[in-house]
Amino acid sequence: xxxxTQTPKHLVMGMTNKxxxxxxxxMGHRAMYWYKQKAKKPPELMFVYSYEKLSxxxxxxxxxxxxxxxxxxxxxxxxxxxxxDSALYLCASSQGGLAGSTSTDTQYxxxxxxxxxx
Amino acid sequence: GEDVEQSLFLSVRxxxxxxxxxxxxxxxxxYLYWYKQEPGAGLQLLTYIFSNxxxxxxxxxxxxxxxxxxxxxxxxxxxxxxxxxIYFCAEVGSNDxxxxxxxxxxxxxxx
Numbered sequence: 001x002x003x004x005t006q007t008p009k010h011l012v013m014g015m016t017n018k019x020x021x022x023x024x025x026x027m028g029h030r031a032m033y034w035y036k037q038k039a040k041k042p043p044e045l046m047f048v049y050s051y052e053k054l055s056x057x058x059x060x061x062x063x064x065x066x067x068x069x070x071x072x073x074x075x076x077x078x079x080x081x082x083x084x085d086s087a088l089y090l091c092a093s094s095q096g097g098l099a100g101s102t103s104t105d106t107q108y109x110x111x112x113x114x115x116x117x118x
Numbered sequence: 119g120e121d122v123e124q125s126l127f128l129s130v131r132x133x134x135x136x137x138x139x140x141x142x143x144x145x146x147x148x149y150l151y152w153y154k155q156e157p158g159a160g161l162q163l164l165t166y167i168f169s170n171x172x173x174x175x176x177x178x179x180x181x182x183x184x185x186x187x188x189x190x191x192x193x194x195x196x197x198x199x200x201x202x203x204i205y206f207c208a209e210v211g212s213n214d215x216x217x218x219x220x221x222x223x224x225x226x227x228x229x
Binding site for chain 2: 004006031040041042043045048055056088090092105106107108109110111112114
């Protein structure tokens with residue numbers, strides 16, 4: 001089973017709202033990732049958690065706040081977003097922690113949350 | 119990871135073979151991946167190849183890797199309408215956490 005689930009599937013929010021995206025995996029993977037994908041473009045890495053600790057923040061604005069409550073869950077808290085933040089937000093996980101490149105670093109993606117900021 | 123390049127579009131007739139090409143610049147690439155993305159969906163891992171291999175076959179999919187030329191290709195045999203999607207090539211280098219993606223090739227299967 002290589003399933004990563006994400007909720008909600010779609011989200012519409014105003015610029016003053018606070019919302020959260022959720023991601024879950026039960027594969028025992030130790031690294032989890034958030035990506036942002038604009039239409040017709042490849043995904044762009046935002047954050048990486050390794051063993052439940054934030055390892056990488058790709059200079060993401062503070063209006064995006066990640067959280068990893070446990071090894072199976074990853075949240076992305078959203079506050080005061082801008083219309084240009086509208087995108088598909090993808091979660092991914094990989095078996096190994098954040099260490100070098102091995103087959104255990106193969107990333108498996110969830111279906112994404114389609115976010116629209118009005 | 120470094121630059122990864124792919125052609126943007128491919129049109130193929132149903133039943134024919136599709137070949138999607140990718141070039142990369144990172145000589146330390148260890149794993150190279152092909153992901154498929156259907157409209158409105160996430161990325162589905164299709165296959166991956168380790169850099170010390172030159173070919174990998176999985177049912178209708180054949181991956182060829184020319185490490186000298188830093189060229190990767192994905193061949194889909196007997197292409198079906200369900201194969202219409204965007205295909206992303208990606209690589210990760212040694213001691214690197216970051217997947218470097220190509221721009222994606224939009225494959226359109228026509229009847």
